Amino acid sequence: MYIHNHGTFVGRPVADMKYYKEDVSRYTRLHFRRANRFVLLSLAGACRCAHEQSIKKNTGVYLTTENGNLGDTETVLHQIFQMRQFPMPYNFINTMSNTASFYVAQSLELLGRNMTFSSKLLSFERGLELLHCDMVAGSVNEALIGGVDEASFSKTQFEAKFDRRYEDYNMVEGSCWLLMKKEAERAMGEISVVAAFADLGRLLGWIERQAFERPVFVAHGILVAPEDKKAIGRALPDATLFDPIGDIGYFDSAAASAVTHFLQRDGGACLIHVNKDTRGQFMAMRVEKY
Amino acid sequence: MTEKAFIRGKAVHCALGEEVGPVVSAMRAHQSHTTDVPLSLINLDYTRPYYRLPVKAGDPPPHSEAFFYAVLFRTVEKAIADAGLQPHEIEEMPIFFGSTSIDIPLYEETYRTASNVLSQTSSGYGNIANEIARHLGVKAGCYTFTTACTSSANGVLYASAMMGQGAFDRALVIGYDLFSNLGFYGFEALKLIAPPPYRPFDKHRMGVIMGEGCGAIVLDRCRRDANDFYCLGGANACDTHSVTTHDPEGHAIAAVMREALASAGARPEEIDVIKAHATGSYHNDLTECNGLKQVFGDHLPPVTGLKPFVGHTVGACGAIELVLLSEAVKAGFVPATLGFETPDEELGVVPMTDDLAIESGTFLLNYFGFGGNCVSLVVSNRD
Numbered sequence: 001m002y003i004h005n006h007g008t009f010v011g012r013p014v015a016d017m018k019y020y021k022e023d024v025s026r027y028t029r030l031h032f033r034r035a036n037r038f039v040l041l042s043l044a045g046a047c048r049c050a051h052e053q054s055i056k057k058n059t060g061v062y063l064t065t066e067n068g069n070l071g072d073t074e075t076v077l078h079q080i081f082q083m084r085q086f087p088m089p090y091n092f093i094n095t096m097s098n099t100a101s102f103y104v105a106q107s108l109e110l111l112g113r114n115m116t117f118s119s120k121l122l123s124f125e126r127g128l129e130l131l132h133c134d135m136v137a138g139s140v141n142e143a144l145i146g147g148v149d150e151a152s153f154s155k156t157q158f159e160a161k162f163d164r165r166y167e168d169y170n171m172v173e174g175s176c177w178l179l180m181k182k183e184a185e186r187a188m189g190e191i192s193v194v195a196a197f198a199d200l201g202r203l204l205g206w207i208e209r210q211a212f213e214r215p216v217f218v219a220h221g222i223l224v225a226p227e228d229k230k231a232i233g234r235a236l237p238d239a240t241l242f243d244p245i246g247d248i249g250y251f252d253s254a255a256a257s258a259v260t261h262f263l264q265r266d267g268g269a270c271l272i273h274v275n276k277d278t279r280g281q282f283m284a285m286r287v288e289k290y
Numbered sequence: 291m292t293e294k295a296f297i298r299g300k301a302v303h304c305a306l307g308e309e310v311g312p313v314v315s316a317m318r319a320h321q322s323h324t325t326d327v328p329l330s331l332i333n334l335d336y337t338r339p340y341y342r343l344p345v346k347a348g349d350p351p352p353h354s355e356a357f358f359y360a361v362l363f364r365t366v367e368k369a370i371a372d373a374g375l376q377p378h379e380i381e382e383m384p385i386f387f388g389s390t391s392i393d394i395p396l397y398e399e400t401y402r403t404a405s406n407v408l409s410q411t412s413s414g415y416g417n418i419a420n421e422i423a424r425h426l427g428v429k430a431g432c433y434t435f436t437t438a439c440t441s442s443a444n445g446v447l448y449a450s451a452m453m454g455q456g457a458f459d460r461a462l463v464i465g466y467d468l469f470s471n472l473g474f475y476g477f478e479a480l481k482l483i484a485p486p487p488y489r490p491f492d493k494h495r496m497g498v499i500m501g502e503g504c505g506a507i508v509l510d511r512c513r514r515d516a517n518d519f520y521c522l523g524g525a526n527a528c529d530t531h532s533v534t535t536h537d538p539e540g541h542a543i544a545a546v547m548r549e550a551l552a553s554a555g556a557r558p559e560e561i562d563v564i565k566a567h568a569t570g571s572y573h574n575d576l577t578e579c580n581g582l583k584q585v586f587g588d589h590l591p592p593v594t595g596l597k598p599f600v601g602h603t604v605g606a607c608g609a610i611e612l613v614l615l616s617e618a619v620k621a622g623f624v625p626a627t628l629g630f631e632t633p634d635e636e637l638g639v640v641p642m643t644d645d646l647a648i649e650s651g652t653f654l655l656n657y658f659g660f661g662g663n664c665v666s667l668v669v670s671n672r673d
Contacts, residue, residue, distance in 0.1 A: 061528065066416070068436065070409040073394070073472070077408065080475050081401035084332045092476035093660060096390065097415075098437045099533055102661035106530040111542065114528035114663055115444065118434040120416030126433055133452050139525065139553065154410045161413060198429050252414070279423065281431075 001132060001180050002187035003287075006260045007049025009041065010174030010248055013151045020044060027051055028107040034090040035103065038069035042100040042148045043107060045175030049144060050108050053179055060113030060134065060143035061105050064127035066252030068097030068118070070150050100148065113140050121223060121277040123147065124255040125285060128194045135182050146177035147256025161278075162222055172249030176256040178263075189263060193286040200228055203274065203282040207235040214270045214288065217242035219258045221275030222250060224282075232274055242271065259287055294520040295450035297669075298460065299373025299508035302613045303365045304600040305341035305501055310372075314617050317625045318645070322599050324486050324499060329478065331471060338483045341501030341601030342469065352469070355396050361504055362418070362466055363425055369462070369506035370426070374514075377427070379460060383508075384430040386449040386463045387419035388442025390605035392434070395468040422464065430458065436605070439567075439659030440526070441465065442505065443608025446667060449509050450521035460510040465609030469502045473604065480534075482571055488598040489629035490568035491575050491641045498569050501601020505609030519616040522652065522668040523554025529662040535573045536658060540580030543664055547585045547654065550666035554652075561591050561668075562651030563624050565615050566641070567658045568595025569602055578656060579639040594642045598628035608657050612669065615653060619671065622649050 014020070020040035024032065027047030032039060042063060072094040076087040093099055098116035105114050113134060119126035124147040134140035151173035152158045155166040181187065197203040216239040220229055233239070244258040251257070255275050262271040271287040302308070305323060306316040316322075326337035343352075343361065350356035370380060392415050400407045419432035435444040442465025449461040467473075477483050477500060484497035513520070527549065529542030536543060551558060567578055582590060596611045597603075603610050618625055627641035652670040 066414045067412065068415055070412075074406055074409055076472055076476065077398065077401045078405055080331055080471055081398075082405060086332060086479035087472070087476050089476075089480050092472070092479055093533055095472060095476070096436070096438045096660055098659075098661035098663060101437075102528065102530070102533050102663075105528045105662070106533075109530065111528055111530060111545075113526050114437070114661070115526070116436050116661075118415035118436065119432055120414055120420045120434075122431075123416065126431060129431075129452075129457075130433070130448055133448060133455060133457070136455055137451055137553070139549070157410055157412075196431055277420075279420065279429070281429070 001191050002184050003178055003189040004181050004187055005053050005179040006263045007045050007177045008260045009044035010172050013173050030107050036072045036094045039100045039103050041175045045177045046104040049177035049179050058112040059110045060140040061101050062115045062127050062131050062145040063101035064117050064123040064147050066149050122283050125194050125283040141182045143180050144177055146175050147253025148175035149252040170249035173251050176260040189289040191287050195284050197282040204235045214268050217271045219273045223276040293454050293511050295453040295509040296513045296518045296520045298510035298514055299369045300613045301365045301368035301506045304503035310617050314621050317599050339486045339499050353399050365504040366506045369508050373508035381429050383460050383462050385419050385432045386445035388435040388445040388465045388605050389467050391467050391470045394470045394472050398471055437663040438661050439604050440657045440663040440665040441605030443657040443665040447524040463507045465606035466504045467604045467606040487629040490570035490595040492630050493632040493634035495570045497571050498602045501603045503603045503606050503610050505613045517620050517671055519669050519671045522670050524667040525549035526665050536577040538577050540577050543581030544584035546664040547666045550668050554668035558586050561654045563653050564593045565655040566593050566595045567656040579637040592642050595627045
């Protein structure tokens with residue numbers, strides 16, 4: 001799967017939605033009057049990725065997310081349970097997170113596959129598996145695939161979920177997208193491997209079988225433990241540590257962010273991104289930048 | 291697809307019951323049952339119908355976390371028992387979970403006394419599939435689809451496609467949506483909920499009646515019984531007409547049906563019966579019928595809708611309606627569209643008014659949802 005472009009919109013949360021609407025309006029003529037934060041974050045990244053690209057109408061949209069829309073779901077539950085009134089129709093429609101992938105498709109006039117997908121802490125990697133399946137089947141030749149998440153505002157939730165100190169992370173939000181094609185011509189890079197491993201031993205075995213032609217960088221997901229990192233480091237002794245979470249901040253689509261951040265660097269390098277979920281599963285992505 | 295994905299095990303828990311045999315018998319007897327749900331949360335003094343799950347003695351109270359997981363785990367365990375899976379087969383089996391509400395029913399009760407619970411405590415969309423994996427001891431991947439009413443249909447689509455490419459030997463597909471006030475009041479706010487009887491494709495149709503349920507399917511590369519169904523193909527596409535309604539001309543819907551047929555290597559004339567999405571809303575039925583006429587022209591096979599038996603189970607309907615249709619066929623029939631009485635000239639499609647005797651065939655199943663999501667699946671139990 002070849003990477004033809006990337007687009008990123010990541011930053012500290014801004015309370016005023018006008019900020020997001022103005023950003024998105026730079027890339028699309030459609031007006032998203034009732035769009036929520038999640039939709040606008042999705043559009044801001046996807047539209048950057050698609051900007052000035054020749055994109056076919058049957059291009060697929062794969063939106064991966066850990067939490068989807070949170071804001072409108074809270075609003076609707078508040079309207080029903082506290083205000084004791086019907087939810088506003090657009091708030092209700094926006095509780096379905098696939099409204100975001102819909103608006104990406106509508107703004108770019110894309111009629112192909114449209115998927116909103118999640119896989120606890122491995123959403124972006126598993127989403128790439130779905131895209132790979134569709135490319136092998138021939139049902140998709142081009143796709144936008146992105147990771148989108150709002151910032152985690154809850155210290156309690158964050159620390160319970162990850163067993164990490166909230167204060168150690170710069171909390172951001174946003175969306176990071178790749179324009180992927182089956183076609184190699186004029187590609188800027190490729191994702192050559194997306195693989196899952198039941199445990200660290202199998203991951204290390206895979207790493208040892210890899211041959212590298214370019215300088216290697218290695219990045220880790222938030223749940224990869226210090227002892228895992230040490231073992232991975234020993235398996236990749238010449239690799240340079242790459243720390244997108246430290247550089248950019250953390251949000252739940254950090255794996256997608258790691259890839260687009262890597263693609264912003266100079267070419268001629270390879271990224272091994274290792275992620276881990278709460279069940280102890282590992283997933284690795286091998287990304288080449290030409 | 292190079293390898294076929296056979297339905298090796300199945301289970302369903304819906305308004306008609308929680309055992310496949312009696313549920314199919316109830317469909318043959320044209321039974322259905324709705325419950326009047328009051329809109330008391332917002333101080334209104336009227337009710338709306340809903341296909342609720344039957345209450346069973348000893349069950350935890352509805353709306354509780356214990357009930358949520360009891361229904362889910364029981365259904366999944368029945369599908370696995372039906373498939374006769376060995377422990378190592380379970381361990382290696384990925385999970386494809388589709389839902390609209392995901393974990394909302396778990397959190398709603400707390401909103402009676404609190405706010406912002408979900409954003410402070412929810413563990414994300416992937417959490418329910420992960421809980422199923424923990425419960426069963428599954429070590430393979432978990433895939434969660436949240437594409438509104440097509441969610442679990444997309445689960446079937448990808449599980450069968452990935453299996454067809456040799457990614458794994460078997461998979462568990464689950465569609466699950468329990469009653470949520472968010473969905474119930476949301477649909478009523480959109481003025482989509484109809485009074486009974488539920489009558490898709492009828493001239494006097496008045497909208498949707500929602501339902502709750504769980505469908506679980508074990509797909510396997512090996513065929514266990516000559517009558518087992520398998521997934522021949524399918525497609526997903528986006529209709530960008532509007533976030534709530536599809537292009538009334540039905541072009542996008544026709545395109546997804548054509549792509550599904552092409553991926554299955556089936557011609558329109560090879561389809562024996564169409565299981566329509568048939569929600570009963572004015573626009574959805576019009577759009578679907580226009581799409582059907584484009585694909586099948588004057589040779590439209592028999593068309594039926596299953597929602598009048600169990601309600602519109604939103605994201606779960608992909609798995610639930612696949613189980614209902616395939617098990618009815620294995621029992622020798624496809625049920626008529628319950629509640630249908632008066633043809634609508636504007637639709638130009640008259641669904642089945644009598645049960646069709648059939649034991650094997652090739653079937654097209656349609657699913658369409660908010661966000662322009664369109665899915666068609668082609669399944670067969672014909673050699």
